[in-house]
Structure formats: structure tokens, C-alpha cells
Amino acid sequence: MKRIWPFLRKSKAAMVLLAVELAIIGFTLAQAVQPAANYEIMPDQWEVIAKNATIDYDEEGRIGAVEPAEEESILRTSQLRLSAGHYKIEADYNFVPTQNKDEQESHAGVYFMADDAMVVTGERELFAVGRTHDTVVLNVRYTNKTIRLVAYDGGGVFTLGKVTIQQDRVYAWVRVLGWLLAAFFLDLLLLLFLPTSPLAIRNADLRGCLFLLGGAVLLASMPVLMQGGGIFGDDIHFHLSRIEGIAQGLKSGQFPVRIYSQAKNGYGYAPSLFYGELCLYFPAVLRTLGVSVQLSYHLYVLAVQMLTAGIAFYSFRQMFSHNKTALLGSVLYLLNPYRLQNLYWRAAVGEYTAMAFLPLIPAALCLLYGKKEPTKKQAGVACTEMVIAFGMLLQTHMISLEIMVLATAVFCLFHLRRTFSRCVLFVWLKSVAIVLLLNLWFLLPFLEIMGSGIYGGMYGGTTMNAGRMIQRLGYTIPELFTWNTYSKNIGIELIIGCMVFLWVWIGHDEEIPHREQKIGLWSTGIGLAACWASTNTFPWGLVGALPGKISGILLAIQFPWRYLTLAAILLTLATLCAVSLLRPKKLARPLAVLLLSASLLGLGLFYREFFPYESRSYRGDCGELVYADSIVSNMSWYYDNLYLPAGAKENRDGFVFETEVTTAKVERIEKTENGVMLQYVCDKEADGKIELPLLYYPVYSIKEGAGTLFKTENGMLGIQVPVGSSGTIRVAVQEPLHWRLVELVSVVTILVWTESSQKKKRKMVCEKA
Template sequence: MEKEDILGKRKWFFLILAEALLLVAACIFYGRRETVELNYTQEELIDDSGEAAFYLERSSDCRFVGSPKLMLPKGMYTLTVQYEGAGEAKLRVVYPGSRYRSEVSGDIPLSGSGTASCDFRVAYGDRTLQVRGLFSDEMQEGDYLLLRNIKIARAGCDVRNFLFRFVVFLLAADGILFYFQMRKQGRRILPAGADRTVLRALVLLVVGCSIPLAVDYLFLNSHDLYFHLMRIEGIRAGLENGMFPVRIQPGWLNGHGYAASVFYGDFFLYVPALLRYFGVSVQAAYKCYVVMIHMLTVGISYYSFSRMSRPRIGLVCTVLYSLNIYRLTCIYTRAAVGEYTAMTFMPLVLYGLWLLYTMPEDSKRHRDSWIPITAGCTGIFLSHMISTEITAFLVVLSALVLWRRVIRKRTMLVILKAVSATALLNAWFLVPFLDYMVSGNYVINDADKYGSYRIEQTGIFVAQLFMGNFEPFGHSLYASEGIASEMPLTVGIALMAVPAVWFLLAKSGEERKRGEKREAVLAVCLCFVSLWMATCHFPYTWLAERLPVFQLPIVSIQYLWRFLTAAAVLLTWLLCLLLREDGLSVDRRRLIAGVLVGLAFWQGFAYMGQCLQDARPYRVYQAGNMSTMKAQSASSEEQESVMGGEYLPLNRNEPFSLSDYVAAYVEKLTYDEAALTVEGWTREGGAVTVGLENRGDSVQQMEVPLLYYKGYHAVTDKGEPVQITPGTSYRISLSVPPGFAGSIRVEFGEPLYWRGAELVSAAALLGILLYKAGIPGHKRRK
């Protein structure tokens, strides 16, 4: 047997070596293909009748103007179009005159005049293509589109995309080969003690939660979808510019950049951003991310709740938590990426705290409880700051309630480990975040500009917690507007039924151990508090008026129903305690579990089916399909791409109107033409370089299309520093010295202490991994 193992390992070594050589050879061959570069001048463009045309207006007889028909080999290409226009015009690359699928590039929005660019994939090398410029709806008076030039060339990600697809194919082939080899040798792929039925159920649960993704589009009705797709594109663009970690995402606001990565944890968004880097479409990358989150949520939930009880009970709890309506609403109605990602890790924090407060102090599980606490808190912190605030509040509240257990020496030591490890692991994100929050003025740290103060109006009514019919793509309404046509704001009937079942069976608790009874009472109380804080009945304004220190934390929550994230995990914990109750008979447990699982599936699938029924399709493939200024949504109201503009720098005492504020973000220099002569300017790698001359005898100001965030600096071509100050809407303004002639480069650079924090986090991660590697595997709890 040992000899067979050695021979098998050698075969796999040579197979992987051969695949690596094949991969290198294929990439070299693919990269040396014939260069493709097409350039259509204005005179070569045509209309839908085939006649020469490059101009489209309301009185035109044609439906579109564009390129002649062309053919391209399979691969990735970049389309660049120079144009001028007014109105809601757009570009498309299509397969013309086909009864089969004709869409290639998706819609490329055009606004004003300038240059539009978009990558697209050619999947059929034997079908003709055409680039078309047209209008989305009926043209209005004054609308027009003039095309000046159309260029098509191989995309920079073409070879990367080929490499990615080839690697995926090889991995799939190796997986199939490994499976059949194990079957032939009569070996188990899963550990001997693994419950295959549970594993299959978890896989089916992931598939069930992912059903709305099984269409070839995203949902335009999803509230925050556009913002988070822009975040993914921003990380990709930052990586392509050589920035790691990405701090200022360069693609926002006509290239001015946006510090979303400083204020909003995006660690997990590097997965779809890397997929985008390898040429995967925007919507495919986002769908992969959602599936990954479903897998992590199901896996972490099962791990946490099964360790707090038994595997089958853990499975039931996982079903109810994964299919709770609020979580599904965050994914499909709101597209609240940060919030539903944070919900993935909340069961892990709960599990760590459960170990901390229930296990004997001298046990190994108690000593190591800081590990799941640290992992869970890190996952939440790097996903969503508001969820971090909610989690921290409930953790502190539970510590105050259980103060007698907290003040024990060994427990204090474990808490110290958890806090220290969490702080060190997240220093790379925490230090820049605090640096900006303390040293600058932004919408997010200005309570007057961040939101209205009657925050109770954003809470829900108790009746909404028990609703079974929803408006899947409704919006959040103020309490004064009622609940008609509001989006789902409940964890679902299945989880809301858990306290009722507990109350009905509470009398059997007389035979329970005292510790178990206290645990159940604590769970019920925390469930009640979290649900109460999600409603419009909690006295937030009263609290803030008497304790002003809580004003900004309260306002930063934005919507009180966010406490449903905590309510979902706490109600699931209560179910876990209920099903492991020794006083319940097996038949009664099965009945409770069966009814609740049935309710969860019924309500979850009904909600997802309604989403598919009501969703408006949104097909987005590349960055060119997205506007950097205006968000694309199903709402009739125009919305900025930065949503509420929470991370925009501003002057605290000046009036603020978001639409007026961002109107200044145009892709041009602003300066006194009588005093300054500009030879030209370029944008490369997130930096702006300007060639200019100051003919005057005084310092002149020039605004460049970048936002004034800490970390930006300007230097001349001789390496001399140039002073920068905030200009209009906090654009960077250069102070050009008198008599200066040359070039000035403005770029972003991380302060050294940010880099130091990154090294600290890397060292902390390495230390935790080494520590964990030295811990023998935990035995399954019986």
C-alpha cells in the first residue's frame, strides 16, 4: 500500500509538471497571435441602411450610426470611441441580423463629449460584428450623437483571461481524475466520521440559496448593487495601477477617485476584483462572490451551531439562519454587500463567546475561544462598519450581564487575547480609517450632513416582523408613511416562531440545569433587545439628547432595522438551545425542527421566486457599461454613483448638496488661462501629470481632476515639492510658483505608518497561523 502511495504521488507530480509546462507554452503561443487593430475614421462610419453616416439626431431617418460590419477572432478586445453628444446615448457591440443572441458588449453609456472605452469578448469567431451608437428611448429635442472615431484592439487582459480559463479547465480535469482514482483504490474522499447526508444537505442548501443567480443578468431593482459593482471595479483598477492594498479607488467620479477602501472594509471584494483582473465579466464576478458568501455562511453556521449542540441540530439551525428573510433581502433586494458578508461571520462570534462563558476555565476549549472570536470579529470588521458597531454593542451588553464570569482571571486573559489579536490583525485597515476620521472632515463624520435626526422614523413596526407577503423590491419607508409596498423587513416567520415555541415549552425547564436555564433566559433577553432596537419604538432620540456622545454612533446606523442582523443569529441560537433540550422527547424535537425547516424553505423560496418575477434585468459586463458619476437603477429618481457621498471630503461649516458638490468633478484642469499656459496633461496609474508654464509673477492655482485626500502629494520634474490645497468641492489645487516651467506630477502615496500597520497585521496573521498549527485537532463534541 505504501509503495502504491509513492507511485501515485510521483504520477501526480509529473502530471502537474506537464500541465505547468503546457500552460506556459499555451500562453506564449496565445500571446503571439496576430495583432488586431482596427481604426474607423468618421468617413468610414455608416447608418442602419449602409449609407455613410456619423451623426444621429431626432430628425434622422436612421436608428443608429456605427462601424461597418466586421469579423474578429475569438478573444477579448477593447473598444475606444471618440464622440460628441447630448442626451442619453449609448454604444453597443452586437451580432447584427441574427436570430440568435445578438448582445456582445452590453450598453455603454455616453454622456457629454469625450472618449468612451469598454472591453468585450468575442465568443464566435465566424459571426459578423458591428459597433452601434443609438439612444435608449425616444430622442428629445436637442439630443444628438456624433461619432468621430472607432478603434478596436486586443484587450490588455486577453492573455490573462485565456490563462484563467485554461487553469480552471485543468483544475476541473484534475478534480475529476482525483475522484475516480480514489474510487478505484476504494478510498474515502471524506473523513471516516463525516456524515454524508449532512454534507449533501449543506450543498443543496447553498444551491437553493443561489437560485436567483441562475439567470444571465443581475437585478436592476437591487438598491445598492451599482455602488458595490463600482467598488469591485475600483479595486480592480487600483490593482492594475500597481496599488496594493488599494486605498483610493481611481475609477470613480470621472477619474477623481474615491476613498471607499479606507472607510469601507473590502478585503473579501478582492476575490471578485481578481476575477475581473483576469477578464471575467462584472456580473459573473459578482455572482461568484454571492455564491462564495452562501458557501461561507452555510459552512460557518453549521460549524458554529453544530459545535454548540449536535450535527443534526446544527443542520437545522443552518437552514433557518441561511434562509432567514432579512439575509436574503440583504442579498437580492438591497444588494447590501457589506451587511450580508458581515452576517456570514456573526455565528462564529457567537460560538466563541459561548465557549468563553460556558466552558470550564481549565478546559482547552475555553483557552482557545479567543480564536473564533478573533476570526469572527475580523470578518465582520473587514466587511461592514455598521455591523461592527452593532456586534460590539451586543458583545459589551452580554459582558455586562455576565460580569461575574467576565472578571475571572483566565477569562480576562482570553478576552485580552481576543481584543489584542483582533486589533493587530486589522491594524492595516484600522490605522488608515482612524487617520482619516480624526484628521479630516467627511460626510461620514459630520452628524448634521450624514442624516436626519428623527432616526426612530427608520425603524419598523412590530407587525412587520410577522409578515409573510412582501414587496421584494420595495424601499425602506419612514414609519409615518406606513408599511404598504415596503421591502421585507423581518427575519421570517420561521425564526420569529422560535420564541413562541420556547415560551410554550418553558415549563419543562424546571428539570433543566441551572446554567442551561440561565443561558436560555439570556438568549431570549438578547433576542428581545435586538428586535426592540430594530423597531420605531426604541427611544433613540431621547437617549441622544441626554447623552450627546451617542449622537454620531446612533446616526451612523442609518436604519434601525439593521439590528435584524443580530436578531437573526440570536434567534437561531435560541433554537439551538431549544432543540438540544433534554426535557424534549425525540419526536417533539423532530416535529419542531420539521415544521420550522418547512416554514423557512416555504418563505425563502417564495421570496426568491417573487424576486425573479419582479426583477428588471441588468446586464453589465465591463467597466465601460457603467457611469462613474450616475448610478443605474430601476428608480425614476436620479442617483449619484457614490450614493450618499459618505466618504467625500468637505468643509464642515459650509452648506452641502451632494448633486451640486459632485457637479464640479469634470475631467479637466481649472486655471487662469491669462497667467498659466498648459502644454498638456495625462492621467496614468492613478496619477496626473501636467506640463505647464506660469508666466506671471505670483503664485497661481490650478485644480486637477483628483480629490484632496491625505496621502496625495505633488512634485516637479526636478523632484521639488509643490504645495497642494483643497479647491472647488475639494479637488486638488496646485500652487504653481511664479516663473515655473516644466511638469508637475500629482500622485497618492501611503504614509509610512500605514505601511508599518500592514506589516504588523501580516506578522499577527503569521503568528496566529503558527499557533493554530501547533494545536492538535479538536475532538468532535459528543
């Protein structure tokens, strides 16, 4: 600090920046310490604005549309003065939905409007169907005194009782913390990159490369840096719902979150048992602090972008020992069309997160399978890289894990002698053991669930026809190698890079360095094979005809173009090998300029096509998230049907119960935050059965009362109660004891592995000293 302050005092620009940062933080702090805005609106305080609906008071004294009519805004408040921030809208209401001519269920809710432009976000929060009390969150961008709360009816009967508007003070303080962190990291970056700074990175070449890499991250993140942008894509609702579900689970006391209790309209849904979600805890924690689901997702995307750039640069620098080569590879990988398609067109959160960790695998293989046996230090580094890479693939995207395991297995089998050498085999065994122990908290429940045979919706079959169905979804070869609609290509720059590598390898008389030749040939060979596997010319039908277990694993990819995940990293490596080989001939720079130009042109074409589509859709915070796709499905039930228990059947507006299960008399049943509470009476002739409004997952236990849980024929959670019994039963989320024990094993493994790594580092430092 003694060196930093004199530097700042000498720089007028630095002092201006500090003044601006302090002003922003001070303004945000002043807003946070103000008394929270608090309004209470009674039924007689609403102004009627409906044009078609019949507005009156119902029997309970609530006001609103007492008869179904066309959808419209029906009520509004007087003008309110609200400062920027989040507001909780808590309402007592009655809502009876109707269906329109397209058999879409109607919904009702509230939104903010203002006389001045850009003051409010325009989102509409919708109240839950089947309840009479709900809390939603609305956002205000700028402090204004012309804001009104408006009640919106989608066509059903909708009446409102008492409504309260209260500012979320937690979020106000989170904003202060957010600005403090933003100012800290901005200042730190400036101190690291300004050449005259006492903390500047002394290697000018490295400093320049990292600066340009940061610019590439900003270029790749343009959609999420725009107001309301980046919330678009095929799977965006599912993944935003996952963030919301994890946040709700954390609020209700679950850790780790095993089930989204509010999903499926309170029936609960458990993607967490089938799908790694560790990285999504970051946006979910932000969500629990009051950050909107949109901003939480934006921050997650930015974090993944920086992580991808950082890991790629580290890995390529380790492999090629050259800063500019590492920079080129990182930019090409960051701006790869398939990766951008995953980010923005498809919103494939698991897949694009997994791609952040892929470069570590070839980096580790280069250490283990070089011309010479790896040293003890290299083996240790490779082990750490393998643990991080494969562990995070397991926690982000199982299909990417499968693809990378297959590719790595082919490589290891080809190098069988080196693989079974003492040093390398020990690294593999150690890496696998650590990955398994670290992830045992997820793996054991996953294997139990999959082994039960109750949940099989995610697999499409193991026949030749199933393989042909996958083959039909593949890209055409012209699509794969050219710029096209939706960026269905691997990147022209990578094709150019591979062609140059093959030209250098075939045409040069001089001996090619062993390292570049080996990396380039393996990367080109497996990379082009992965490209072929992603097309509709690959014989996936024959894969489906393989013995059941093998074909079942291979066909789990669902879409063949997922193999472009593997192709993107390998063809980037082949391209870097071409650049590295041309460096002695002074041709590396022209090739790098050509590749970067092609990559930036592809990015421009991508954004030119993407932004008009993306701007058509706006995603609200919570209620809008749940119902926004009601045109194609009721978002209460949206979370897909891949992880439903056998017997559970959905239609557009709920579950279908084909079998009568309940035999005991249920006097009262109500859903709680994490389960249900019921009162029952069982006759004296036989044990009774009660079917609960919860999907069957082995995460529930009986917390109060007597009975045995089982899966009903309808895929629901059932209770068998003793003959002649009666009373109250409370069922809530509580993991089995052995799941809790393996969680403890994973925690202990983290501590032991971390401490072991620190000891090795301290030992190395002492040896150098």
C-alpha cells in the same frame, strides 16, 4: 492516488464524468491556443443603418452622426466570425453629449449583435465622456460567424475613427484554469461524499448533513446560478463599481487600493479609506484577469454562501455537539428572509458578508462563559474565533461591527465577574490586541481621515429629530413577523422556534440543562430586543437626544432594521435550544420538520416575488455599469456622496466650483492613471495656487516638481507653488510613509500569529502522541 484510481475504474458513472470533464477542458484549451481574433475597422468600412441621424465624415476623417439627433444605432460592421470569450474594443472617437427633455446627459458606445439567438449577451458598452480614446469589453457566449459590431448614439454628436476588435487571450486561459478548478472540486466533493469512495467521510451522519447543507447553499444561490441573474438590488451599482475600482487600482500598481482613480469621471473617490474592502479583493482579482464584473460578483456571492454555511455549521456544531442540530441551524440561518433580502433585494454586500462571520461570536462566548472556567484549549479556540469574527466584521461592515460590539458588551458586563477572571480577561485582551494589529493598515488611515473633520457626510446628525428620522424608517411590527412584500421580516420559523423555547422553559417541571437554558434565554432576550430596535416603535428620538458622542455612534446605523442582523443569529440560536431541549421527548424531529417547511415556504414566496423584478434589469460589464442609472443620476458620479471632502458639491453631471482658487497660470494639464501632470508659470509677486481636477484625499504626493498640497474651498486637491517658479509638476498616488509602516506591522502580525498557532497545534499533536 493508488486507492482512488481502482475505485474510479470500477465506477462507470465516474468514468463518464471524467470523460465529460476532459472533453470540456480539452475544448476550452483548444480555443485558448487558437490565434486571437483581430479585426481593424476603418471609417469607410462601416455600414450606415441610421434612420434619423445625419451620417457624414468630420474634419478628422471620422464617420458618424455629425449633428445631434434622436438616440439610435447608427453604424454596423460586416459579419465577423468570433469564438466564445471576451473582446476588447479599442476606439478613436469624438463625442459631444446633449441632454434630453428630462435633462439626462446622452452617451454613446458599441454592442455586439448576431443573426442567431443567444450568441451575444446584449450588453452595451459606453465610451467615456470627455475623452477621444477608450477601450471597452464585450462578450460572446457562443462561437458564431454572424456577429456584427454596432455603434450606438444616445443623441449627441458621435463619430468614429479607427476601431479594433481583439480577443482577450488572458481570459481564454483563465477559462481553462476555471474549468480545471471546477472539475477538481467537483471530483473532490464526490470522493468525500460517495460512501464507497476510499476518501469518503467515515461519519455517515456528518456526511449526510454536509451533503444536505450543500443543497441548501444551492437553493439560496439560485439567482446567481442563472444566466444574467443576481445582478439586482438597491446598492448593486455601488458595489459593482467598488469591484471595478479596486480592479483598476490593482492594475495601476496600488496595493492596498486606497482610491478609485477612474471614479467620479477621473476625479477619484476613496471609499476604501472609510469602508473595509478586504473580501472584495477576491472578485477584483478575477476582474483583473478578464472575468466580467457580473461573473466576478456571482462567484463572490457563491463564495460567501459557502462560507456562511460552513461557519454556521462549524459554530452550531461546536455549541450543541450534534450534527443534525447544526444542520438545522445552518439552513435556517442561510435561508433567513432578512439575509436573503440583503443578498438580493438590497445587494447589501458588506452586511451579508459580515453575517457569514457572526456565528463565531456566540460560539466563542459559549466557550468562555460556560458553567466552568474555560480550559487552556477552549480559551485558545475562543481567541481565534473572536479574532476572525471581529476582524472580518471590521473589514466588511462597520455598522454590523458596532451592533455586535454593543451586544457583546452587554453580555460581558452582565457576567462581570467571569469577564474579569484571569483567563477570560486575558483572552479578551489578546483578541483585541491581535484584531487591532492585524487591521492597523486600515484602522490608522480610517481614524486619521475621520479625525480630520473633513469627511462627515455619512452621519445624519445627533439630535432628537435625527433619531426620529431613523425611527420613521423602521419596520412595522406586523411586517416584522409575517411574510410580506420584499421579505421585510425576521422569519416566521424563528418566531415559532422562540415561542417553543419559551414554552419549554416556562412549562416543563424537569430541570432544564444549564447550557441550553442560558443560551436560549440570552439569545431570546437580546434577539427580541434587536427586533424591537428594528421597528418604528423603538424610541430612536430619545437615543438621538443622548450626549453627542454616544448618540453619534448609535445613530450611525442609518436604518434601524440593520438590527435584524443581530436578531437573525440570536433567534436561530434560541430555536436550536428549543430543538435540543425537545430531543429527549422525541419532539425534536416534528419541530425541525415544521421549521424547515416554514423556511422553504418563505424561500419560495421570496423567489416568486423576486424573480419578476430581477429579470427586468440587465447589468453590462463596465461602461453600462457606469451609466446604467442615468435616469436618476449620471453613473460617472454615482458612487454616492458619503465620502466627499467638505466643500465638494455635485450636480447631476459633475462638480460645482463656487470659489476661484487657481492664481498661477496653467499652460497644460492632463490626467494620468493615478493623478495629474501639469505645466505652470507663477508670477513673481506671491506664491501661486493651482486647483487640480482631483478630489482631496491624503493619498497623493508630488512625484516631480516643487509645491505643497492642500485642500481647496471646493473640496479639491490644490498645489501651492513658490513665487516666480515654473515648470512641470506630476502628482500621483503615494501613501504617506507612516501608512506604509503600519501595513508592515499588520503583515508581521499575520506571520507571528500564524506561526504561533502552528506551534500550538504541533505541541498538541506531540502531547497526544
